[in-house]
Amino acid sequence: MATDLTPRVTTELDYAGAERLTMNMGPQHPSAHGVFRAILTLEGETVVGVDAVIGYLHRCHEKLAETLAYVQYPSIASKTDYVAAMTSELAYVMAAERIAKIEVPKRAEHLRVLVAELQRVASHCLWLGTWCMDMGGALGGGATIFLYCIRERELVLDLFEKLTGARLLYGFHQVGGVRYDMPEGFAADCRQTIDLIEARLLEYEAMLEDNTFFLMRTKGVGVISRQLAEEVGISGPLLRASGVDFDLRRDAPYSSYQDFQFKVPVETDGDCLARYRVRMVEFRESIRIVRQILDGLPEGPISSRPGVKAVAQVRVPKGETYTRVEGPRGEVGCYLIADGGPKPYRMKWRGASFSNLAVLPFIIPGHSVADVVAIMGSVDPVFGEVDR
Amino acid sequence: MTGWPDAALGAVAGVSVLLGVIGLVTYVTLLERKFAARMQSRIGPYRVGPHGLLQPIADAVKLMMKEDVVPRNADRRVFSIAPVVFLIPCILIFATIPFAPGLGVADLNIGILFFLAVSSMEVVGLFMAGWSSNNKYALLSAMRAVNQIISYDLPFLMAALVPVILAGSLKLGEIAAAQDALWFIAYPVLGQLGFIAYIIASVAAENRVPFDILEAESELVAGFRVEYSGMKFALIQLGEYAHVLGTSFLGALLFLGAWAGPGPEWLGPVWFILKALLIFLLITWIRWSFIRIRVDQILQISWKLLWPVSLVLVIATAITVVIRSSTGG
Numbered sequence: 191m192a193t194d195l196t197p198r199v200t201t202e203l204d205y206a207g208a209e210r211l212t213m214n215m216g217p218q219h220p221s222a223h224g225v226f227r228a229i230l231t232l233e234g235e236t237v238v239g240v241d242a243v244i245g246y247l248h249r250c251h252e253k254l255a256e257t258l259a260y261v262q263y264p265s266i267a268s269k270t271d272y273v274a275a276m277t278s279e280l281a282y283v284m285a286a287e288r289i290a291k292i293e294v295p296k297r298a299e300h301l302r303v304l305v306a307e308l309q310r311v312a313s314h315c316l317w318l319g320t321w322c323m324d325m326g327g328a329l330g331g332g333a334t335i336f337l338y339c340i341r342e343r344e345l346v347l348d349l350f351e352k353l354t355g356a357r358l359l360y361g362f363h364q365v366g367g368v369r370y371d372m373p374e375g376f377a378a379d380c381r382q383t384i385d386l387i388e389a390r391l392l393e394y395e396a397m398l399e400d401n402t403f404f405l406m407r408t409k410g411v412g413v414i415s416r417q418l419a420e421e422v423g424i425s426g427p428l429l430r431a432s433g434v435d436f437d438l439r440r441d442a443p444y445s446s447y448q449d450f451q452f453k454v455p456v457e458t459d460g461d462c463l464a465r466y467r468v469r470m471v472e473f474r475e476s477i478r479i480v481r482q483i484l485d486g487l488p489e490g491p492i493s494s495r496p497g498v499k500a501v502a503q504v505r506v507p508k509g510e511t512y513t514r515v516e517g518p519r520g521e522v523g524c525y526l527i528a529d530g531g532p533k534p535y536r537m538k539w540r541g542a543s544f545s546n547l548a549v550l551p552f553i554i555p556g557h558s559v560a561d562v563v564a565i566m567g568s569v570d571p572v573f574g575e576v577d578r
Numbered sequence: 579m580t581g582w583p584d585a586a587l588g589a590v591a592g593v594s595v596l597l598g599v600i601g602l603v604t605y606v607t608l609l610e611r612k613f614a615a616r617m618q619s620r621i622g623p624y625r626v627g628p629h630g631l632l633q634p635i636a637d638a639v640k641l642m643m644k645e646d647v648v649p650r651n652a653d654r655r656v657f658s659i660a661p662v663v664f665l666i667p668c669i670l671i672f673a674t675i676p677f678a679p680g681l682g683v684a685d686l687n688i689g690i691l692f693f694l695a696v697s698s699m700e701v702v703g704l705f706m707a708g709w710s711s712n713n714k715y716a717l718l719s720a721m722r723a724v725n726q727i728i729s730y731d732l733p734f735l736m737a738a739l740v741p742v743i744l745a746g747s748l749k750l751g752e753i754a755a756a757q758d759a760l761w762f763i764a765y766p767v768l769g770q771l772g773f774i775a776y777i778i779a780s781v782a783a784e785n786r787v788p789f790d791i792l793e794a795e796s797e798l799v800a801g802f803r804v805e806y807s808g809m810k811f812a813l814i815q816l817g818e819y820a821h822v823l824g825t826s827f828l829g830a831l832l833f834l835g836a837w838a839g840p841g842p843e844w845l846g847p848v849w850f851i852l853k854a855l856l857i858f859l860l861i862t863w864i865r866w867s868f869i870r871i872r873v874d875q876i877l878q879i880s881w882k883l884l885w886p887v888s889l890v891l892v893i894a895t896a897i898t899v900v901i902r903s904s905t906g907g
Contacts, residue, residue, distance in 0.1 A: 211714060211717075213714045213715075213718075214714075215797075219799065220799060221797065232718075234721075235718070235721075235722075235873055235874075322869060325869045325870060326787065326788075326868065326869030326870055330786075330787030330788070330790065330865055330866060330868065330869065330870060331787060331788070331865070331866055331867045331868040331869045332869050332870070333614075333618065333866070334614075334617055334618050334866050334867065335869075337618040337619065337620065338618070338619070341619060397867075401868065401869070403788050403868050403869055403870075403871050404869055406871055406872075406875055407869060407870075407871060407872065558872055558873065558874065559718065559797050559798070560791070560794065560797050560870070560872045560873065561872065562797070563797050
């Protein structure tokens, strides 16, 4: 089936003769996942058109990056995708390091992968909880799963707090390495936490996959065909759920991913259930990577760059590059142009959620209002990253 | 018994049941919140009074003090009267329920029919609320309400007919008395299936998760009551819980032997309330474990599954009763 990719504001089905209703979903809406506005055209309960409006959370991140030094910006970069703060920090410092040809010590590289994978676990916890709440209601079983997931996410945040002192926005990565080393007893805590989360994943699966209602709500809903996935340019779990076997961690290894063994889950159905299955496997694979890191963490320094007294002392030579990392939501890219000064000349983010969101107008029409929230939840957008 | 005229006795009984129901409904919300909190590894209300026991009162006071907002484009009169229209049938269903032999407002000889007729009238209030709000979310919710409640009243009726046929009476007092020897839930096969059908249909008729598409806060924000605030909101809330409690009482009466239980006779009402709360907790348990299903799926479950199954159940019950009576059983 050829996909129609002509640019248009509203994707509409043929007019069936019923009276139409325009409904605003968002920007203030319980399932808006932040501030997303979908202008839905309804025929009864069926959505025939969707107009996605974004930009309510725009904070001039890219301009901000031009005004901050390489030392300062990583802790601001975490605010683009505040649910997976470690990811965007990593993309930014990797870009600066690549231009300046700065070597990163092995221990720091392993710590970077450690936090990235823990972050993926925390982010997927939040996704599962909010998605189920979208489908099940804040006053129903969805809230139960949400609170279970938040309970597990808290454990990961506790680990981050031990490591960096912060729970949401970390400032952990810096050009040349990482800012903090593991405190005493961290490895043991970490092992305990991931063991617990791995055990509790079975509980979620029992609660969801054995539940006919869950399958009824997710199976065959919001199908993204392989072709549509490739043409729109979605990435991450969405892409893998549509049958494309692509994961930057394996296919374009960065940091020290080449040192670890992990599986890349692929599903071919492309529906909400497939996206759920992909993410559930990713949970386990992330935990597996964390175990491997804890087993073989090399000794040594955590940063190749000596401490500086003033932020302007860290300079990056002239050059430009694009680095990309596999965040929990997909490819997070950072395009950086340096002009030799202490601040970048230009910086551009490629937000995974932003590109993933572009698929919504193609898959929502034809579904009912209830499915709109299920589909949006399965796409897992974070609007800090969409609007930046 | 006394020299009081019947009307005065009726009035006293009516007022005391009304107050009792409102008190019970208020505290049932606390029970549900505590129960849900334990399911979700939380503590639940804890700050107001010991173990949060004064929480419902604090909630009521808060709601009374809230500003009563009426949207500018709403149909003012209908908007204001809708919560009352919704509440009245929800409270009225308690009128026929006997809390002990002879202890009730009016044990009509068509008691169960009255219960079903009145409880399905709540849809009028729902629709008035949804329509008059002049809000698109509320409108969609009102459309869903009419769909769903009509679809689930039939299976609900059928499930309730099983004990009626077994007892051979429409009078709730006699249905309860007929279970002296054997609670109808223990009646082989028919009783259990009837109970399951009753629970499913009543969850749907009460608009609770997984069938709470009227409220559907993740899509329709709060559905038909999205524009309500203050006491009007409280009335709708009260009506919903009264309805849940009413069907719990009816369930306890139809299937769990009403006031039958060990101990002296005056303990009867206590047993009855405990059994009703047990059913309430069952419904709560369902609510906090399932996710919501879609409108079309809800209608499919009703018309393609629940309705034929309950119809077959009623016919099977009737045949069983006829066979047993003809064989002198």
